[in-house]
Amino acid sequence: MDAVTRIAKTCGSFDEVWSQDGRLSIIxxxxxxYALSFNGRNWSVLDDADEKTSAYLICSAAINYxxxxxxxxxxxxxxxxEFxxxxxxxxMPAELLRVLLDDCGLGIFDxxxxxxxxxxNDSAAPEIPWLHGVQPRTANLQAVLRDALKSFGFAVHDAYDEAYRSPPGAVENGSEVKLSIRSFGGVKSAKLCVYADGYSAEYxxxxxGDCFSCNFVPEKPAALWYRFRLCTEGGERRLCxxxxxxxxxxxxxxADGFRLTVYKRGFTTPEWFAGRIMYQIFPDRFGFEDASAGIEYHRALGQTPELHGSIxxxxxxxxxxxxxxxxxxxxxxxxxxxxxxxLPYLKELGVEVIYLNPVFEARSNHRYDTSDYGKIDPILGDEQDYVNLCAEAARLGIGIINDGVFSHTGADSIYFNRYGSYPTLGAYQSTQSQFYPWYDFRHFPDDYRCWWNFRDLxxxxxxxxxxxxYIIRSEDSIVxxxxRLGASGWRIDVADELPDExxxxxxxxxxxxxxDSVIIGEVWEDAVTKNSYGKMRNYALGYSLDSVMNYPFRxxxxxxxxxxxxxxxxxxxxxxQYHNYPQPMYRCLMNLLGSHDVERLHTALAFDYDVKTLDRSQQAALTLTDEQKLRATRLQRLCAAIQYCVPGVPCLYxxxxxCLDGGRDPFNRKPFEPSKTGLHNFYVQLGRIRSLSPALTDGEMRIITPSADIIIILRQTADEEIACVINRSSDYYNIPFNGTPLLGGCDAKLVPPMSVEICKLT
Incomplete structure (x- = not known):
């Protein structure tokens, strides 16, 4: 970057002038x-100045900049x-106070x-006597700052810093957590206030000295919050x-408290799954063969499937x-x-997990209206085809995840049989049906409880x-x-609709x-604090789920x-997320950027408005200009790099x-025949980099943000450190450390605008 020059000033004296309305001005x-120059890392004084004056000028320039x-x-x-x-x-603290008060017009408390x-805790720095001869106003504010911090009762707590919370992050129940605050002399006593849904306690x-601490042992798994009640010279305060x-x-x-997640002691998740690359497949739209026999099977049931002549x-x-x-x-x-x-195509992408949307017999192409949990839909094949898929995938080191739609069935099913398509006696047909107790009829047979009032569900x-x-407990249950036939786990559809137990x-x-099977929940919000139907859920507390679909990440x-x-x-x-999720679950979070329930990633990035606000006719007519395609593709590279460089399981739809485009259902479910165009090679490269890097699959994470448009994700093990540099800005960014570029997209350590580089640090 080009050098930045600024002017900084010293003064011999100052006057305080109060206006009639009580406003203070400094003359x-x-x-x-003095002129100063900034080279991107350090300030230097260009004019002649002694050592002490230079020290002040450099600090003043940094604060003002x-x-x-x-x-x-x-x-x-x-x-x-942040800057x-x-x-x-x-x-610096006193100089910042001067700028905020004198130049920005803030009140003393703010x-x-x-x-x-x-x-x-370094805000009340020791007085620097020589400062009076360089900038007497800042020197005067050193004492003002110390007195104000004390009189207002300021204190510090940082939930990510072990000096204030040990250990940081989520903890197992029964673990001791030490929580501390540091004051500036104005706090007389302090209480720790812990609360949760239906619970509160004070300690x-x-x-x-000026440090207050409490050793707290949470006995039960729960999503907790805490804050501090302070008794100060100016009255009672809260530290939130x-x-x-x-x-x-x-x-x-x-006000809002700090989060503390307490999860079940001994909670573990499948090691084979953590950090792996996942690929989601909507089965009807991938891997095409002749499906006419399956179509005829459904027509024989009285259904009306339609087979397209071409993809x-x-x-x-x-x-x-x-x-x-x-x-x-x-x-x-x-x-x-x-x-x-x-499968070889997916292996080239680095895929080690495949999540299949439902494959069991159903009337629809999405198959969330299950007709028979025990049978592969004939349009997709048969049970032996499923066994062969799982076996061949396992041979290549790939696990298969089924989609479990257990909160509802299809109305056109062997269980409900509303249309009489099946030879079984369905719940809709008779109160004597073995399946009748499975459903809740308000008035038999036409008034029954259904998912979001969809009568076919x-x-x-x-x-x-x-x-x-039938579904869970028996030796030959569906789960x-x-x-047993080869699946490696289940994704649980609409987990909110199923009770915790x-x-x-x-x-x-x-x-x-x-x-070592994995259980993933469809949860759209923060799984730790999720409340559904007026009840806090225990999704992330070690009882029910190994992972969730991380829509907040998207x-x-x-x-x-x-x-x-x-x-x-x-x-x-x-x-x-890193600190609030239990680490066993965090390492398994399904970090998705697209799915069958949201608009395509490339489409979401192409427009300045939310595509889901369009009706279906508008989405059907939606097309991208060349400029929009270029923008979306560049932005998708940034998103994908973040997805592949944070902990968890990156899931590629x-x-x-x-760069397949499309709005919401059904336009996000178009048929896809790979042609290795678009960003295919980029994803192959990302997959290779991640798969070969222990730091990316299982390393600790730090994040640096040099500006509002640049984020650097650092992943580290004892033997390796990887940096992912995301530059969203319109300027080149100079990478501030030495390393080997793995993507090869930058020249001389410069990351171009709207670009990304992944480096192995040396």
């Missing part, structure tokens, strides 16, 4: 101006700490709060969490002439044998013993049988059949790429490697 006398950059980034001054140099000098956020904190999720803010009233035909999204509503029963002929043939009563035996039964049954990464979030906000999100 400086005998000012001297940080404030300037903060404002230019469109951020409030609360974020100025300060890593090395903090002792005279200015002190920003100083504390910038310098933490006295022990004082040691700031917007970044870990650093404290002082408040007069109770180049658009997906059907409108009702046919004989239909009142659109029915998703158009097929392209994707089959299990076709997927088996594509009657909900089951998961507490029913015969349903639990166990398909694991039922999810636990599924996990226990799966582990009993195959100890939102955060795409928002960063589109400029809706800063690098600082993305960092705070990533570190929040079929076709995203070639």
């Amino acid at each position: 400086y006398h005998d000012e001297h101006s 940080a404030v300037e950059r903060c404002k230019n980034s469109g951020l409030s001054l609360e974020f100025v700490h 300060l140099p890593t090395e903090r000098k002792a005279l 200015a002190c709060a920003i100083v504390v956020r910038c310098f933490g 006295d904190m022990q004082r040691d 969490v700031g917007n970044d999720g870990h650093f404290s803010v002082l408040s007069d009233t109770p 180049s035909e658009p997906v059907r999204w409108q009702a046919r002439s004989f239909e009142k509503d659109y029915a998703p029963d158009d097929f392209y002929g994707g089959r299990l044998r076709g997927i088996t043939k594509k 009657p909900e089951v009563n998961e507490q029913n013993e015969s349903w639990q035996d 166990r049988r398909w694991l 039922v999810l636990s039964l599924i996990r226990d049954a799966a582990k009993a059949e195959k100890s 939102s955060a990464v795409i928002d960063f790429a589109l400029g809706k979030k800063t690098a600082f906000e993305l960092r705070d999100f990533l570190l929040g 079929y076709g995203d490697e070639e």
Whole structure:
């Protein structure tokens, strides 16, 4: 980058001038101006100045430049700490206070709060006597700052710092957690306040000088929050969490607390799954073969499936002439044998896990309306085709994850049989049906509980013993049988609809059949704090799930790429998950950027508006200009690099490697025949880099944010350190460390605008 030059000033004296409305103005006398230059890392004084004056000028320039950059980034001054140099000098706190008070017009409390956020426990630095001869106003503010921090009762707690919380992160129940705060002399006593859903408790904190500590032992797994109640010289205060999720803010009233996740002691997740690359396949739209026999099978049942003549035909999204509503029963002929043939292609992408959308017999092409859990849909093949797929995948080191749609069945099924398609006596047909107790009828037979009022998806009563035996508990249950036939785990559809105890039964049954099987929940929010139907769920506490679909990750990464979030906000999100999820689950989080339920990644990145707000006719007509395609492809590279360089399981939705476009269902489910175009080679490269790097698959994570547009993800083991540099800005970025480029996309350590580089540090 080009050198930055600025002017900094010293003064001989100053006057305080108070206006009639109580505003303070500072008038400086005998000012001297000096030119300084910044080379991207260090400031230097260009004019003649003695050592002490130079020390002040360099600090003053750094403070003023940080404030300037903060404002230019469109951020409030609360974020100025993001722009300060890593090395903090002792005279910086008072100089920042001067700038905030005199130049920015802040009040003393707000200015002190920003100083504390910038310098933490070092805010009340020892007085520097020589400063009076260089900048008497800043020298005067040294004492003002110390007195204000004390009188207001400021204190510091950082949930990510072991000096304040040991150990940091989520803990097993029964573990001791030491929580500490440090004050600036104005706190007389302190209490730790712990609370959760339906629970609260307070604990006295022990004082040691200006440090207050409490050893807390959470006995039961729970999503907890905590804050501190302070008795200060100015009255009672609360120390709560700031917007970044870990650093404290002082408040007069109770505000949001710090998070503390307590999970079940001994909770583990499958080691084979953690850190692996996953590929999601919508079975009808991948691996095409002749599916006409399966189509005829469904027609013989009285159903109306339609087989496309070519995969180049658009997906059907409108009702046919004989239909009142659109029915998703158009097929392209994707089959299990076709997927088996594509395994070498997936292996080239570095894939070690395949998540299949439902494969069991159903009326629709998405198959979330299960007709028979015990049978592969004939359009896809048969049971032997499934066994062969699992066996060949296992030979290549790939595990197969089934989609378990257990909260509801199809109305057109052997269990409900609303249309009489099957020879079994269904619940809809008779109260004497063996399946009748599975469902909740308000008025038999037409008024029954169904998923989100879709009458073709009657909900089951998961507490029913015969349903639990059939799906979960018996030796030949659905959960166990398909694991026995070769599956490596289950993705649980709409996990919110299944009670915690039922999810636990599924996990226990799966582990009993195959100890290293993985259970993934469809959860759209933070799994630790998820509340559904008025109840806190225990998804992440070690009872029911090994992993969840990480939709919040998708939102955060795409928002960063589109400029809706800063690098600082993305960092705070990533570190929040890192610290708040139990590590066994965190290492297995399904980090997706696309799926069958959201618009295609490439499409989401192409527009400045939210595609899902368009109706189906508008989405059907949606096309991308060449400029939009170029922008989306460049942004997708940034998103994919983040996805492959953070801990967890990166999940690639079929076709995203070639920038497949499409809005919401059904346009995100187009047929895909690989042609190794688009970003295919880039994803192959990412997969190879990740698979060969212990640091990327299982290393610790640190994050550096040089600016609002640049984020650096560092992954480290004892033997290796990898840096992923994401440059969203319109300028070149100079990589600040030595290393070997692995992507090969930068020249002379410069990362171009809207680009990424992954380096192995040396």
